[in-house]
Amino acid sequence: MAAFRLVVDSYFDGAAYHAAGPYAMDMVDGVIQGVAAAPPDENAAVAVAAPGDASAAPAAGALRAPFAMPGLVESHCHLFLDGAELNVQVRKAYLKAPLPEMMAVAWRNLQANLAAGITLIRDAGDFYGVNTHLKQNLRRHLGLKPELRSAGRGLRKAGQYGGFIGVPITDTAGIVPAIHGVAPEADDLKILLTGIIDFEHGRMKGPVQFNLDETRLIVETARQLRLHTFAHCSGPEGLQVAAAAGIHSIEHGFFMSPDILKMMADKQIAWDPTFAPVYFQFARPELAGWNAETVRRLDGILKQHFEMAALADELGVPLLAGSDAGSYGVAHGTGLIDELFFLRQAGLSMEKVLAAATSTPRRLWGAAPANIAAGQPADLLILAGSPFDDPEFLRQAKAIYRGGELFELQPAAASAA
Numbered sequence: 001m002a003a004f005r006l007v008v009d010s011y012f013d014g015a016a017y018h019a020a021g022p023y024a025m026d027m028v029d030g031v032i033q034g035v036a037a038a039p040p041d042e043n044a045a046v047a048v049a050a051p052g053d054a055s056a057a058p059a060a061g062a063l064r065a066p067f068a069m070p071g072l073v074e075s076h077c078h079l080f081l082d083g084a085e086l087n088v089q090v091r092k093a094y095l096k097a098p099l100p101e102m103m104a105v106a107w108r109n110l111q112a113n114l115a116a117g118i119t120l121i122r123d124a125g126d127f128y129g130v131n132t133h134l135k136q137n138l139r140r141h142l143g144l145k146p147e148l149r150s151a152g153r154g155l156r157k158a159g160q161y162g163g164f165i166g167v168p169i170t171d172t173a174g175i176v177p178a179i180h181g182v183a184p185e186a187d188d189l190k191i192l193l194t195g196i197i198d199f200e201h202g203r204m205k206g207p208v209q210f211n212l213d214e215t216r217l218i219v220e221t222a223r224q225l226r227l228h229t230f231a232h233c234s235g236p237e238g239l240q241v242a243a244a245a246g247i248h249s250i251e252h253g254f255f256m257s258p259d260i261l262k263m264m265a266d267k268q269i270a271w272d273p274t275f276a277p278v279y280f281q282f283a284r285p286e287l288a289g290w291n292a293e294t295v296r297r298l299d300g301i302l303k304q305h306f307e308m309a310a311l312a313d314e315l316g317v318p319l320l321a322g323s324d325a326g327s328y329g330v331a332h333g334t335g336l337i338d339e340l341f342f343l344r345q346a347g348l349s350m351e352k353v354l355a356a357a358t359s360t361p362r363r364l365w366g367a368a369p370a371n372i373a374a375g376q377p378a379d380l381l382i383l384a385g386s387p388f389d390d391p392e393f394l395r396q397a398k399a400i401y402r403g404g405e406l407f408e409l410q411p412a413a414a415s416a417a
């Protein structure tokens with residue numbers, strides 16, 4: 001029986017903030033036994049278990065820390081892509097790289113997620129099967145590892161956007177066989193429902209890939225296979241189709257409208273607004289060669305996106321925190337933390353922001369809950385201070401306690417491939 005006591009000044013339990021510490025959390029064999037007010041002298045009474053490297057500390061022991069919360073959830077990323085690579089030619093050439101090279105990149109990205117305190121990752125798909133191989137490799141890995149759920153390969157219309165993510169479908173008759181083809185490797189079914197944004201003109205590139213009947217068929221077929229659906233989708237036409245068809249989660253969702261949000265609230269369709277990749281275009285316009293006019297357009301797109309995220313929160317649309325890490329300019333791990341700051345900037349309370357990256361995705365996906373409560377398996381992230389005092393502490397992940405073991409975190413740059 002491995003017992004471990006964590007004493008914190010404050011904690012977020014997955015829904016609410018508890019600021020009147022110190023609190024003692026007692027774990028036995030990795031399961032939380034209870035959380036109680038710690039005696040005032042607890043600070044001096046406990047020994048601090050501080051491993052000198054990234055390996056596990058002895059499970060039996062105690063740790064005094066400023067703040068704890070459930071491990072973070074990254075709702076949308078592409079582990080096979082290095083978002084920090086800014087050379088467009090290198091990125092293009094990489095899509096022809098052999099699988100071992102992609103696996104090395106994905107492994108590095110996985111470590112960057114852990115270093116940021118992320119313990120559950122949803123990979124939004126790649127055509128090359130990297131996320132599927134990674135999931136298999138993780139089963140054999142003994143050290144600290146996140147839970148990984150992934151789309152495997154997504155679905156797209158032949159000739160439309162998303163060749164590096166989805167299998168091409170030529171016509172309506174191809175939909176059901178294609179879903180049965182990708183389903184064995186998918187935890188969630190990813191659909192490329194629209195193209196990407198034409199930043200210069202402030203509109204969508206290309207048509208909506210699947211019409212309403214086709215999208216309904218996708219959702220229904222996925223339902224029969226017990227798969228949730230999540231759709232890459234922006235622009236009013238695509239959003240209308242996604243919401244009307246009852247897609248489980250809308251990813252990106254730029255050019256959102258109050259009417260679509262009301263429909264999403266009614267149907268409890270989640271929204272993952274992924275501010276980070278568009279914000280990067282705005283913040284570093286010189287990289288894509290955007291002129292002042294396009295920068296103004298990007299600013300307008302982002303302002304509207306912030307407003308819609310605030311309205312979504314008000315209307316009760318379940319919000320998810322996903323960074324789309326792997327996209328141009330969005331690094332893994334730090335990208336999700338940036339996304340939390342964007343949700344905060346939209347006006348969400350810190351409780352709502354943290355719920356979007358902990359309890360909400362776990363609940364919607366039917367994943368194991370990680371809330372801090374008696375009887376729950378402990379999946380704890382320890383920060384250097386409370387983000388309710390200063391949000392910058394979100395960038396200072398110190399340790400993860402998971403599977404009954406304490407792992408001290410190293411900065412992402414120090415992690416090896």
Ligand SMILES: [Zn+2]
Binds near residue numbers: 076077078124324
């Ligand atoms: Zn994506």
